Amino acid sequence: MMRARAPGFSAITGALAALLVWAGHFTLIYGAHALACERGFADAALLGLPAVPALVLGASLAALLAVGLVGWRAWRRLDGSLAAEAGEDAPRFLAWLTLATALLAALAILWEAVPVLLLHSCR
Amino acid sequence: MAGPPEPDPLSPDAPLPNPLPRPAGELEALERAWRRPTGWRFPTVVNNTWIGVLYLGTALLFFVLAGVLALLMRAQLALPENDLIGQDLYNQLFTTHGTVMMFLFAVPAVEAMGVYLLPAMLAARDLPFPRLSAYAYWAYAIGGLVFFSSIFYGAAPDGGWFMYPPLTGKQYSPGVNADFWLLGIGFIEISAIAGAIEIIVGVLKNRAPGMTLARMPIFAWAMLVFAAMIVFAFPAVIWGTILLELERAFGWPFFIAARGGDPLLWQHLFWFFGHPEVYIIFLPAAGMVSMIIPAMVQARLVGHGLVAMALLGTGFLSFGLWVHHMFATGIPNLSLAFFSAASFAVSVPTGIQVFAWIATIATGRPRLQVPMLFILGFLFIFVLGGLTGVMVAVVPFDWQAHDTYFVVAHLHYVLIGGMVFPLLAAIYYWAPAAGGQGLSRRLGTFAFWLLFLGINLTFFPMHVSGLMGMPRRVWTYPAGMGLEVWNLLSTIGAVVAALGVLLVAIDVLLHFRIKGTMAGNPFHAGTLEWLPQGNYAARSIPRVTSREPLWDDPDLAEQVLQGRHFLPGTATGRRESLVTSPVEARPQYLAIIPGPGWAHVLAAIGTAGFFLSLTVEWVLVAAGFGALAVASVLRWLWTGTDLGEIREPAEIGGGLRLPVYATGPESVGWWAMVVLLLVDGTIFACLAFTHGFLWLVNGDGAWPPAGMALPPLPAAALPAALVAASGAAICLAGRLLRRGRALAMSLAVLAALGLLLAGLGTDLQALRAAGLRPEAHAFGAAVFANQFWQGVHAAAVLVMALYLVARSWAGMVDPVRRLTFEVVRLFWLYAVAQALAGMALTHLFPRGLA
Numbered sequence: 001m002m003r004a005r006a007p008g009f010s011a012i013t014g015a016l017a018a019l020l021v022w023a024g025h026f027t028l029i030y031g032a033h034a035l036a037c038e039r040g041f042a043d044a045a046l047l048g049l050p051a052v053p054a055l056v057l058g059a060s061l062a063a064l065l066a067v068g069l070v071g072w073r074a075w076r077r078l079d080g081s082l083a084a085e086a087g088e089d090a091p092r093f094l095a096w097l098t099l100a101t102a103l104l105a106a107l108a109i110l111w112e113a114v115p116v117l118l119l120h121s122c123r
Numbered sequence: 124m125a126g127p128p129e130p131d132p133l134s135p136d137a138p139l140p141n142p143l144p145r146p147a148g149e150l151e152a153l154e155r156a157w158r159r160p161t162g163w164r165f166p167t168v169v170n171n172t173w174i175g176v177l178y179l180g181t182a183l184l185f186f187v188l189a190g191v192l193a194l195l196m197r198a199q200l201a202l203p204e205n206d207l208i209g210q211d212l213y214n215q216l217f218t219t220h221g222t223v224m225m226f227l228f229a230v231p232a233v234e235a236m237g238v239y240l241l242p243a244m245l246a247a248r249d250l251p252f253p254r255l256s257a258y259a260y261w262a263y264a265i266g267g268l269v270f271f272s273s274i275f276y277g278a279a280p281d282g283g284w285f286m287y288p289p290l291t292g293k294q295y296s297p298g299v300n301a302d303f304w305l306l307g308i309g310f311i312e313i314s315a316i317a318g319a320i321e322i323i324v325g326v327l328k329n330r331a332p333g334m335t336l337a338r339m340p341i342f343a344w345a346m347l348v349f350a351a352m353i354v355f356a357f358p359a360v361i362w363g364t365i366l367l368e369l370e371r372a373f374g375w376p377f378f379i380a381a382r383g384g385d386p387l388l389w390q391h392l393f394w395f396f397g398h399p400e401v402y403i404i405f406l407p408a409a410g411m412v413s414m415i416i417p418a419m420v421q422a423r424l425v426g427h428g429l430v431a432m433a434l435l436g437t438g439f440l441s442f443g444l445w446v447h448h449m450f451a452t453g454i455p456n457l458s459l460a461f462f463s464a465a466s467f468a469v470s471v472p473t474g475i476q477v478f479a480w481i482a483t484i485a486t487g488r489p490r491l492q493v494p495m496l497f498i499l500g501f502l503f504i505f506v507l508g509g510l511t512g513v514m515v516a517v518v519p520f521d522w523q524a525h526d527t528y529f530v531v532a533h534l535h536y537v538l539i540g541g542m543v544f545p546l547l548a549a550i551y552y553w554a555p556a557a558g559g560q561g562l563s564r565r566l567g568t569f570a571f572w573l574l575f576l577g578i579n580l581t582f583f584p585m586h587v588s589g590l591m592g593m594p595r596r597v598w599t600y601p602a603g604m605g606l607e608v609w610n611l612l613s614t615i616g617a618v619v620a621a622l623g624v625l626l627v628a629i630d631v632l633l634h635f636r637i638k639g640t641m642a643g644n645p646f647h648a649g650t651l652e653w654l655p656q657g658n659y660a661a662r663s664i665p666r667v668t669s670r671e672p673l674w675d676d677p678d679l680a681e682q683v684l685q686g687r688h689f690l691p692g693t694a695t696g697r698r699e700s701l702v703t704s705p706v707e708a709r710p711q712y713l714a715i716i717p718g719p720g721w722a723h724v725l726a727a728i729g730t731a732g733f734f735l736s737l738t739v740e741w742v743l744v745a746a747g748f749g750a751l752a753v754a755s756v757l758r759w760l761w762t763g764t765d766l767g768e769i770r771e772p773a774e775i776g777g778g779l780r781l782p783v784y785a786t787g788p789e790s791v792g793w794w795a796m797v798v799l800l801l802v803d804g805t806i807f808a809c810l811a812f813t814h815g816f817l818w819l820v821n822g823d824g825a826w827p828p829a830g831m832a833l834p835p836l837p838a839a840a841l842p843a844a845l846v847a848a849s850g851a852a853i854c855l856a857g858r859l860l861r862r863g864r865a866l867a868m869s870l871a872v873l874a875a876l877g878l879l880l881a882g883l884g885t886d887l888q889a890l891r892a893a894g895l896r897p898e899a900h901a902f903g904a905a906v907f908a909n910q911f912w913q914g915v916h917a918a919a920v921l922v923m924a925l926y927l928v929a930r931s932w933a934g935m936v937d938p939v940r941r942l943t944f945e946v947v948r949l950f951w952l953y954a955v956a957q958a959l960a961g962m963a964l965t966h967l968f969p970r971g972l973a
Contacts, residue, residue: 011706012327019439026443030461037455038819052457088670090707093337093428100432108440108468115460122455 015094018070018102025063025109029056033121042122052121060113064106071102132777133333133709135668139687140776149692150662156693157248157659160719166261167719169253170658174260175239176557176637179550181264182232183631186543187624188271189223192216194621197581201614203602213598214281215300219274221284225400226308227267229542230353233407234259234318236549237346241322243556243652244340246331246667248660248700251324251791253716254723254759259317261727262310269735270307273300280304283596285393286367288378288386293371302738305368310734312357312364316802319350319357324794326350327705331651332689333667334708340650340670341424344431345410348438349403354798355442356399358805363392366813366908375897375904377813383828383901385820387452392809394445402441404538406434408545409476412498415545415552416480418648419495420487423671426479433472433479440469450521459518466516473509477502492646493567497548500575501540508536511586526596529589535582547574547627554631555645556652558638566630573623580616584609649674655684663688664701666777667708694773695783701775702791712785713773717763726755757926764792765930767940786942793942796949807957810912814964817901826969827902834893839966842889843959845882849875850955853948863938869928876924879955883917886910886962909961916954923947 013020036042036052044051077095130137160167168174196216199208208216238256242249250256273279280300282291291301326347330339366377367389376382378389417424424430443465450459480502489495511533515521524530547570555561588609593600600606644653649671654661663686669675682688689710690701699713729752736745768784775781787793818826827833852875859868887910897907927947930936936944 016435016439019435023439023442026461026465030446030458033455033458033461035819037458088335088337090335090337093335094706096428097432097435100429101435104432104436104440104468104472107471108443108465111464111468112443112461115457115464119457119460121457 011094015098015101018067018098018105021063021066021070022105022108025059026112028059029112032056032059037122042120050121053116056113056116060109063109067102067106067109071099071106074098074102132779133666135666137666137777139682140666140689140779141663141687141691143685143687145686145691149686152696153659153662153692154657156696156698156718157657159658164719166724167721169249169257169717169719169723171238171242171249171253171256172557172637172656172658174253174257175235177264178231178235178238178256178260181260181267182228182235183628185223185227185267185271186232187628189220189228190621190624192220192223192274194617196220197614197617199598200600200610202611203600203607205599208598210598211277211281214596215274215277215279217596218281218283218304219271219279222280222304222308223267223271224538225284225404226311227263227271229404229538230315230400231263231267232546233349233404233542234315234322236407236411236546237322237349238318240553240652241325241343241346242329242660243654243656244342244650245326245329245334246651246654246661246664247325247329248664248698249716250321251329251700251702251714251716252321252795253698253718254720254763255317255321258723258727258759259314259321261724262730263314265728266307266311266314266731266735269731270303270311273303273307278303285397286389287393288367288370288389289380291367292378293374299738299740302368302371305364305371306734306738309361309364309368310730312361313730315353316357316799319353320795320798320802322346322350323354323798324791328702328711328791328794329700330703330708331664331667332701332703332708332710334703336706338667338670341413341427341430341434342407342410344434345406345413348434349407349410352399352403352406352438352441354802355805356396356403358396358802359392359809360396362806362809362813363389363396365911366392369897369904369908369911373897375907376901377817377904377908379901382899383817383821383825384904385817385901387449387820388813388816390449390452391445391812391816394448395442395809398445398448399441401537402437405541406437408501408542408549410434411545411549411552412480412501413476414648414650415494415498415548416483417487417671418552418646419492419498420484420489421647422483422487423649423674424479425482425486426475427670429475430479433475436472437469440465440472444469447516447521450518451525456518463516463518467513470509470513470516477506477509492551493562493564493571494548494552494646496568496571497544497551500571501544501548504536504540504544504575504578506540508533508538508540512537524589526594527589528585528593528595531595532582532585532589535578535585539578539582544574547571550627550631552646553652554635555643556656557635559636560634561645562630562634566626566633570623570626570630573626574620575623577616577618577620577623581613581620582616584612584616588613644673644680654680661688662686663691663776665689689777689779690775694775695770699783701781702785702789710775710779710781711789713775713781713783714785714791715766715769715783717759720759720763722755722759722762726752726759729753729755753922757922760926761930765935765940765942767935767937784940784942786945790942792946793949796946800949800953803953803957807912807960810909810961811964813908814905814968817905818969821901823969825902828900831895831900831902832893833895833906833966833970834889836966836970838889838893839886839962842882842886843962845878845885846955846958846962849878849882850952852878853951853955857944857948860936860941860944861938865931865934865936868936868944869931872924872928872931875951876921879920879951879958880917883910883913883958886965887914890965906965909965913958913961916957920951920954923950 032055046054074095159170199205278299280303326343369375370377376384378384378386413424446462447466515524551562551567588606593606661683663683665683665688672679698716698718700716702711702714729748732748733745772780772782852871856868856871895903897903930943
C-alpha cells in the first residue's frame, strides 16, 4: 500500500499562515479597541504613550514581523526566484502562494493600522 | 514495494497505467455499478450529474419565483402613491425576494454547479458522499418550496432579509412570519453546510492522480474557498437564528435592551455571516469565469497562481468587512476605519482577478459566442458594482447613502453582475457537457441583450433615486419629489430583463437535454470535464501531468475512453472512488461509496418536516418528523458506510495496489468529521462572543445583574470532573478496541456516555439550584443558551454512542473495521472539550474579571 508522502493539513495551513496572522491581528485590534472605548480607556496611557494607538501600532508591527517571517521563509524555499508562479511543481507552487498571500496580508495589516494615526480613539 | 525501483506511475514518462485490450465485461460491470435508478425509483438517485442538474433546476425555479416577486414590487413602485399592493404584502414581498434570492437561489445554485462540475473536472467518479449531496438537495427542495408558499397565506417573513430585532422580536412581529424565516431558512443553512463538507473533502481527497494543488483548476480552488467560507460564516447566522428563536419562543432576552440584551448583537452575528455571504456567492462565479474565458479565447489563464492567491485572500479578508454594514450604528469612528480599510483591501484581490481576465482576453482570440457575451456583460456590470462598493466603503459617503436606493443599486450590480451573469455564461458554456447539442446561439444572444439592457435600465436609475433620498423598502413614495421618472425607468427595465429571463427559460426547455453519455468538446477547452463521460464519469481516471491536460495531450480523451488510465473498471463490483492525498494527489485507497437508496430521501423529508412543523407549533407532528429523520439517517449510515475490508487490496493500474478500506486521517470520513467540527467550533466561538459582547455592553456591575448569582465555584468542580472522565473513558474504549475486546469497549462507551450526561446534568442542576433562570435578564439567557447548546451535543453523543454499541454487538466494529468508532470518538472528544470550555465560560469568565 502506498503511504501519503505529502503532508495534508500542515502544507495547507502553512500556505495560509500569513492570512491567519491577518485574522488574528484584525480580531485583536478591533476587540481591544471596542473594549477600550466601552470601558473608558479612550485616553488611557501605556508607558507614557496614548494606549489605544500604541497598542494597535505595536500589534501591527508584531503582525507585520510575523507575516514577514512567513514570506521570507517562502522566499527561501523558492531559492529567490519568483519566475512565473513557480510553475506546476506542487511544493514550489505552495511556496509561491505563501509569499503572495504574505504580501496581501501585509498590505491589509498596514492599511488597517494607519487610521490610528489620524483619528481620535473613541469618537 | 519490493524489487528493483519502479518508475513513478504518476510520472509522464511512465507507460500508461493499463494495457489494451481491456478484459471482456469490464465496462459492463462499471456501467452496472453506476446505473441510475429509473421510473418510480428515480428519487433515490445519487449520481452527482443528476443531483447537480436537479439542484440547479430547483435553484433556477426559485430565481424565477423571486423574480416574479420583484416584478410585483416594481409594478407597485412604477407610479407614485400607487395602491396596487398594500404595505403588509409589500413587506413580505421584499423580505421573501431577498431571502429566496440569497438562500434558495444563489448559494444552492453555485453549490449545484460544484456538485455537477467538480467530479468531472477532477476526474473523480463522484463526490465522496453522494447520499449527503442528495440529502442536502431534497431537504432544500422540500423545505424551500414550503417556505416560499408561506407568501400565499400572508405568513411570509416581513422584517427584511436581514431580520433586525427588535422589529423581528415577539413584541413587534407577533405572528409566525418571522418564525418561518428563522426555522425555514435555518435548516437550509444546514443543507448548505452538508454541501460544503462534501465539496471540501471532494476537492482535497478525490482529485485525479497527479493533479497536485499546482495543477488544480481555478474553479476547484474557488469551490474550496467557497466551501471553507461556508464553514466559518454560516455558523454565525445559525447561532443568531437560534438565539432569536429562543427569544421569540421562550422569552430569553438576547436582543431586548430593557432586560440586558442588545439588538446590535444580532447585527454582528448576522453580518459576520452576511458579508462573507456576498463572496460565498461571488467566488464560485469568479471561478467559473476563470474556466470559461480561457476556452473562449483559446489561451491559458494569465496569472493562474495570482488568481488562486486572490481567491484565498478574498476568502480571508471578506471576514473583516462585516461592520461596514453597520457604519450608521454609532460604533466609534476608529473601529469603522478598520473595517473601511479592510473593505479597500479586499478590492485588491478582486482587482487582480479582473485584470487577469482582461489580460487573458487580450492574449487570446476572443470568439463572441453566448458564454463570452455574458462574460463581457459580467465584467461591465460587476466592475460598476465594485466601484460603487468602494464608494460606500467610505464612511461619510455611506452615511449619506445608507438604506437608500443607492445601496439597492449597488448590491444588485454586484450580485447580478457578479453571480447571475457568470451563472448564465456557465449554463450556456457547460450545457453541451450534459449531452445534446447545447443551447441556441440565437436565443442566447437575444436573451443576453435583453438582460444586459434591462438590468442596467432597472438598476442604474436607482443610483439617482437613492442619491435623491428615496429610502429602500418603502412601499410607495409621494409625487412631486422628482422620483417618478427614475422609478418608471426602473420598472420598464425590470420588464425588459424579465423577457430576457423568459427567453433563457424557453431555450433551456427546448434545448437542454441530459444524456447518459457525453462526447465532444465543442469549445475546445483544456480541462477534464470535457473528457467523454458516462454515469460513471470518465471510463478510466486519467494520470494528470499539467493544468490543461486536454490541450497538452491531444490523445488523452481517447486513452481515457479506452480504459488505459487508472481504475478502468470496478474492483468490488460496487461504486468506488479513488482517494488521493490532499497536496500531491497520490492515490491512497479505493473508497466504496453508496449508491441509490430511500433512507437519505426520507431523512430529508423528516428534517424539512421537523423544522416546518415547529414553525407552526405542531409539536407532536414535529416530533414524528424528527424521529423519522433520525431513524432514516441511522439506516443510511448502517447500510451505506464503514463496510470494512470487503476484499484484499486491488490493482488500479501502473503497478499500484490500493486497499479498499482506510481509517484515520487517510479516510474521507475522518476529514468530513474534522470539517464538521470546524463548523461546530465556530458556532461555539459565536456562543462565547455572545457572552463577551453582552458582558461588554452591560458592564461589570450588571453581569450578573443585582439579585442574580452563579453557584459558588466549587459547584462546578464535580461536573467538570465527570465530563473530563467521559473523555478519558472514550479513549480507554479506543485502547480496548485495538486489543479486540469488543464487549469491554461497548461497556466503556456506555460508561463514557453516563459520565458525560451526569456531568452536564449536575452542572444544569447547580445553575437552577442557584436560582438562575433564562427569562429575567440576558445574563441568564446567555448562560442557558450555553446549556442548551451543550444539551444538543449530549443528545448527538447519545445517539452516536447507542449506534456504535449496536454496531459493535452486530459484529460490525473490530480492530480493523474501526472507522465508525474513530469518527464517533472525534465528535465525542470535541463535545467533551466544548463542555469544559462552556463551563469555564459560565463559571470563570465573569468571576475571573471581577
